[in-house]
Ligand SMILES: O=C(O)CCC(=O)C(=O)O
């Protein structure tokens with residue numbers, strides 16, 4: 624482990640394959656779950672998303688965001704929060720919203736005034752009828768749709784492996800425990816672009832790249848470019864944030880709120896954010912413009928009707944069940960309504 628990555632553990636999935644022994648697999652599973660218990664974030668190396676495919680995905684993402692706004696607006700995020708697909712222009716999504724305590728109106732109002740300086744494009748399974756993909760006309764970016772639909776399922780393959788290791792590490796008797804509830808049609812592939820921004824805007828908190836939040840689903844797999852800026856809340860010192868520096872081709876995996884709930888809080892869904900890159904060579908000119916950041920999170924979630932109740936190995940006499948069972952769709956819509964409140968015409972497209 625290098626000094627740069629000392630806070631977030633690295634787990635090598637080379638030890639988890641059809642050719643490795645049960646002991647080797649168990650070791651990988653234990654390391655993974657240990658990291659999920661202590662930190663909630665882990666770097667995964669030697670996973671099954673090929674580095675050349677990852678490079679291609681970042682290449683497509685850049686091509687997409689390089690298009691003119693009016694072209695990107697040919698596939699807009701639908702109004703409201705029930706369908707989370709297509710292009711979200713800067714200012715549409717305010718992650719900070721999700722952190723406001725509903726009862727603390729002043730806090731929530733203040734957070735809403737800070738806009739996230741980012742644009743994103745969400746893709747799901749082509750078979751998910753509740754969440755129809757919003758594609759650009761093919762001639763605008765030929766090949767994009769075909770690449771992204773394949774890449775979506777390549778990421779799902781990696782997610783299945785991680786969930787199997789997690790099941791084993793948690794102590795479930797069947798390493799395929801999560802397979803039936805995670806057929807892959809409820810995942811979300813997200814392309815994210817944080818355009819250059821003057822450092823002072825972020826320092827004065829008049830803008831954020833992505834405000835502090837936790838993810839909602841089972842697990843998230845994040846691919847980040849070499850810009851930097853991702854931070855997690857220090858699990859041992861609440862309120863303090865630590866860097867998660869880029870590690871080439873690694874998956875940064877984190878536990879989502881749902882998995883935390885499912886595991887009776889034994890796995891941690893850690894708060895994270897994107898802020899200024901720590902390296903000063905990322906700034907240019909008098910305004911100290913911060914260079915652009917591209918990242919690709921892949922959110923892994925169960926089927927909408929899955930009932931989330933405490934996993935069998937996560938409760939006993941000393942650790943009573945903490946949460947009532949909940950249907951994933953109900954929980955997801957409640958979270959989405961907090962994040963996507965603004966109607967598109969209320970935000971300044973192209974301003
Ligand atoms: O861009 C990043 O590195 C983080 C993205 C993220 O946390 C999210 O989309 O939930």
Ligand SMILES: [Fe+2]
Nearest residue numbers: 836837838895
């Ligand atoms: Fe996140």
